[in-house]
Amino acid sequence: MIRLYTDSSPNGFKITIALEELGLPYVLHHVRIEEGEHRQPGFLWLNPHGRIPVLVDESAGITLFESAAILLYLAEKTGKLLPDARTAPQARWQALQWLIFHAASVGPLIGQRVHFELFSETRNAEAIARYRRLTNEAFATLDQHLASRPYLAGEEYSIADIAHFGWTHIARIID
Secondary structure (H helix, E strand, O other), X not given: OEEEEEOOOHHHHHHHHHHHHHOOOEEEEEOOHHHOHHHOHHHHHHOOXXXXXXXXXXXXXXXXXXXXXXXXXXXXXXXXXXXXXXXXXXXXXXXXXXXXXXXXXXXXXXXXXXXXXXXXXXXXXXXXXXXXXXXXXXHHHHHHHHOXXXXXXXXXXXXXXXXXXXXXXXXXXXX
């Protein structure tokens, strides 16, 4: 049995998309962040950092947090959404590269931009300008790459595409 602990957020969306695309049955546990459930001992036992999502694969005895790690796990578990290292090493590394680009750059940048533009109690013009510039640069990189191909890692839909969709679909709220 796979259990997914998440709230309504881009990082959680990525995992539900992957689970649905892969056709894996799972039980969804809604972690109500606004009520502080992510800081309760039971949840902190799953993820000591207190962030969502968390995936528990009871049949394998595996508990994972961080959406990129969960996406990699699901792809490896099913042999889908990540090109095979033996038959398509270049495509595999492209998918991993774009997944890491998302995890290290795009997701955190959009997250900071959303925070400073929409949720911060004090207006910080320097931070807003910085995160606008950085997200625009990241979007330009994605746009340029996708201008000549249907997917980030070549001809196949992969976990890299899912990861980017998880955050870029909310870009309209900061546009």
